[in-house]
Amino acid sequence: MSKKVVVIGAGVSGLVAGIYSRLAGFDVDIFESHSIVGGNCTGWFRKGYYIDGCIQWLTGTKKGTGVHEIWQTCGALSGDTQIYNAEEIATTIYEGRTYHLYSDLRKTEQAFLAVSPDDKAEIRKLIKNIRCFQNLNAPIEKPFEDMNKWKLIPLLWKILRSGKPEKKTEYMTIAEYISEFKSPVIRQLLACVFPTVMPAYTLFYCLGIRSSGDGGWPAGGSLAFMERMQDRFEELGGNMHTNTTVDKIIIKENAAVGIGIKEDDREVLADYIISAVDADMLLSKLLEGKYPDEYFEERFAAPQDYLLLTGSYVSLGIAADLAKYPHNVYVRPEKPFRLNKTELKDFNVKIYNFDPELAKGEKTVMAVLLTEDEIDYWKALKEKSDHAYKAEKERLANWVTGGIVKVFPEIEAKIEMSNVATPLTFHRYCHSYRGTYMSFIPSGYVKKQVHKGVKDGIKNLYIAGQCTFPAGGLPLAAIAGKFAAQRIAKAEKKKG
Ligand SMILES: Cc1cc2nc3c(=O)[nH]c(=O)nc-3n(C[C@H](O)[C@H](O)[C@H](O)COP(=O)(O)OP(=O)(O)OC[C@H]3O[C@@H](n4cnc5c(N)ncnc54)[C@H](O)[C@@H]3O)c2cc1C
The missing domain is CATH 3.50.50.60 (FAD/NAD(P)-binding domain)
Known part of the structure; x- marks a missing residue:
């Protein structure tokens, strides 16, 4: 048996x-x-819209x-299975002009150099940092303790040959790293890849994988x-x-x-x-x-060295065909949003217009993942009353909506659904510690x-x-x- x-x-x-x-x-x-x-x-589904709650890019x-x-x-x-690989990873509209971060590193390099020649040295180093992760192929054959050392040696050699990102970036968060660029356009585009509280190497990893044709949808x-x-x-x-x-x-x-x-x-x-x-x-x-x-x-x-990532997820249903819109856009609302002790200033909005299975005719979802670790605050509101919890979710959704409408005013009258998941929601459905959806992301210090x-x-x-x-x-x-x-x-x- x-x-x-x-x-x-x-x-x-x-x-x-x-x-x-x-x-x-x-x-x-x-x-x-x-x-x-x-x-x-x-x-999940709300008012005829499908809200995708996870995959941004899939290794x-x-x-x-x-x-x-x-x-x-x-x-x-x-x-x-049809895979969609976005050519434009992120977009920002700055002083009336549109700029992109591309999956093609050469295009990104050229675009960045054109927008900010003063950042030339940093741009060159950025591309080099990304290339270190371009050919990473995780060893999946067997648990590491069972791996034959003769198989491990070529793997280690491959990693060594790919090079290491700049030493100084090892200890930086994405936010710290991108602040080194003089150009606000470059800063905004790089802020759209991953939550900026994450270590800088995750930014290089993501862009490396995506530039190699992996990391699609x-x-x-x-x-x-x-x-x-x-x-x-x-x-x-x-x-x-x-x-x-x-x-x-x-x-x-x-x-x-x-x-x-x-x-x-x-x-x-x-x-x-x-x-x-x-x-x-x-x-x-x-x-x-x-x-x-x-x-x-x-x-x-x-937790300062092993980041636990959690946040709120705000989605809007737009009764419009947004096929011509970009997929991932930087947004900076008029004013920051105070969520208890956390100040939210900006975000990137993902527009689900690239997959015909999801964007059905006149219905498109926009979604925003906001990094915040305020589960205790959300819990206290919920315990106070359902009304208090819902009201705060609505206030957050309004702030997000206001920011998006500032960039795309034409959608305002077409918003027919909004949905907010908080860290409490993630905790309720997945039983994860403080509602974390990614756990123990190591900083450069460990x-x-x-x-x-x-x-x-x-x-x-x-x-x-x-x-x-x-x-x-x-x-x-x-x-x-x-x-x-x-x-x-x-x-x-x-x-x-
Ligand atoms: C908004 C968002 C965007 C993301 N984007 C990406 C991305 O682009 N790319 C990427 O790679 N990852 C992404 N992630 C992360 C990814 O979703 C997680 O890393 C992954 O799903 C974790 O899988 P897991 O099986 O380890 O844990 P979980 O998904 O947490 O699964 C654990 C399961 O166990 C169940 N469970 C818990 N306790 C019990 C119990 N006592 N009895 C029975 N069942 C129990 C839970 O209900 C849950 O179903 C994203 C996550 C979120 C929320």
């Missing part, structure tokens, strides 16, 4: 873990507390890369991407249990032997358990705080170490999820899921 693997959480990591475990011949059950799979990689859309192989194996991408977006993975898992004979919250991992004689289900107080026994949930959920809830983990504790204790994927002192428990793999995101969550399944297959082989 096949051994049984239970996976907790049906985000990207849990689904990849489930699929690879099935492929290795295990009986697999995935338990997911939400009514749908996907976790942070999701989308692994390029054929031949390791991550692409995972997406293919898991059914998330197939030969039929899969047609249909995040929801369809995850549904295809669920289909693949079920076609392989895996059992998916949505609306089912795991409230504990049962430990007997230092081994994980099953899980407890919250909804009906049931216990499910298993030979192996994969946790594909947030680190706080695993340590504080599922393991009841009884099994500390040095790796995670070090990270929770130093090592970019990976969690070993097992829990010392508890046999048969394996840990996946983006929290185990800096700096998180879909591809690394997926690799963590694959490695968890491979570690179990290896452990089983040893026993057999």
